[in-house]
Amino acid sequence: xxxxxxxxxxxxxxxxxxxxxxxxxxxxxxxxxxxxxxxxxxxxxxxxxxxxxxxxxxxxxxxxxxxxxxxxxxxxxxxxxxxxxxxxxxxxxxxxxxxxxxxxxxxxxxxxxxxxxxxxxxxxxxxxxxxxxxxxxxxxxxxxxxxxxxxxxxxxxxxxxxxxxxxxxxxxxx
Amino acid sequence: xxxxxxxxxxxxxxxxxxxxxxxxxxxxxxxxxxxxxxxxxxxxxxxxxxxxxxxxxxxxxxxxxxxxxxxxxxxxxxxxxxxxxxxxxxxxxxxxxxxxxxxxxxxxxxxxxxxxxxxxxxxxxxxxxxxxxxxxxxxxxxxxxxx
Numbered sequence: 001x002x003x004x005x006x007x008x009x010x011x012x013x014x015x016x017x018x019x020x021x022x023x024x025x026x027x028x029x030x031x032x033x034x035x036x037x038x039x040x041x042x043x044x045x046x047x048x049x050x051x052x053x054x055x056x057x058x059x060x061x062x063x064x065x066x067x068x069x070x071x072x073x074x075x076x077x078x079x080x081x082x083x084x085x086x087x088x089x090x091x092x093x094x095x096x097x098x099x100x101x102x103x104x105x106x107x108x109x110x111x112x113x114x115x116x117x118x119x120x121x122x123x124x125x126x127x128x129x130x131x132x133x134x135x136x137x138x139x140x141x142x143x144x145x146x147x148x149x150x151x152x153x154x155x156x157x158x159x160x161x162x163x164x165x166x167x168x169x170x171x172x173x174x
Numbered sequence: 175x176x177x178x179x180x181x182x183x184x185x186x187x188x189x190x191x192x193x194x195x196x197x198x199x200x201x202x203x204x205x206x207x208x209x210x211x212x213x214x215x216x217x218x219x220x221x222x223x224x225x226x227x228x229x230x231x232x233x234x235x236x237x238x239x240x241x242x243x244x245x246x247x248x249x250x251x252x253x254x255x256x257x258x259x260x261x262x263x264x265x266x267x268x269x270x271x272x273x274x275x276x277x278x279x280x281x282x283x284x285x286x287x288x289x290x291x292x293x294x295x296x297x298x299x300x301x302x303x304x305x306x307x308x309x310x311x312x313x314x315x316x317x318x319x320x321x
Contacts, residue, residue: 126204127247134272136230
């Protein structure tokens with residue numbers, strides 16, 4: 001019995017081996033969340049992404065809480081979220097888009113095929129604004145309040161279930 | 175017949191490879207994504223910093239190692255900011271303010287990481303303590319044996 005402590009290193013090893021084996025079976029969280037929630041939107045002014053709509057700037061986020069949608073015409077999940085952004089638009093939400101590394105012709109083509117829920121789309125050719133707000137991919141959707149503060153971040157495409165959540169977050173941001 | 179089946183099989187295997195290609199943009203990279211700065215001293219500063227910043231899309235590579243378009247845009251930010259006179263640590267700070275400690279490979283002491291730094295010190299202290307006790311004891315034994 002006195003030599004029981006000799007088993008301690010082996011027990012520790014078994015514990016860590018077991019922990020490693022358990023963690024291998026767990027799904028890895030691939031999302032990198034923005035650390036900018038609660039911070040003011042960084043200043044930016046982007047050129048229009050195509051002829052049909054004006055560009056986007058920080059100054060556009062006034063009056064009421066709005067959504068800032070980071071997307072791209074080359075992004076497949078952006079097609080999946082298009083109808084749900086449309087639903088948000090029908091609920092009276094103003095969505096300002098930022099198109100990442102996109103061409104005007106591709107943007108116009110995407111909107112013609114999948115609908116246009118945006119009031120403005122800025123063209124971010126070198127992901128400058130995307131990096132400035134702490135977004136790590138497309139699509140991502142931010143709730144920006146009337147004072148230009150970043151209030152909420154949704155990572156990945158907006159699904160049908162996310163529409164009520166975003167509406168609630170917009171309400172909270174009032 | 176066999177030839178057709180092999181062709182169909184190969185096409186099936188190649189199919190998943192086609193999807194990531196569809197999910198890429200066709201824009202030229204940002205000016206400083208693949209171009210070095212003219213001043214070798216500044217480029218060395220930028221390169222050293224890029225080695226220690228994590229690619230957000232690929233996650234196990236530094237932005238210096240990654241060919242992801244977003245890593246290219248991050249390299250452009252690093253080089254453009256170095257060129258504008260920002261210090262490498264200020265740029266690292268700017269990115270950490272946006273993505274958290276996660277974006278940096280340079281470990282910093284914080285409320286969650288302090289055990290990483292404290293544990294080795296603690297282990298060394300314990301080892302020193304054990305050694306001192308054992309060696310001290312042996313010397314006592316020696317002294318007793320001589321007496």
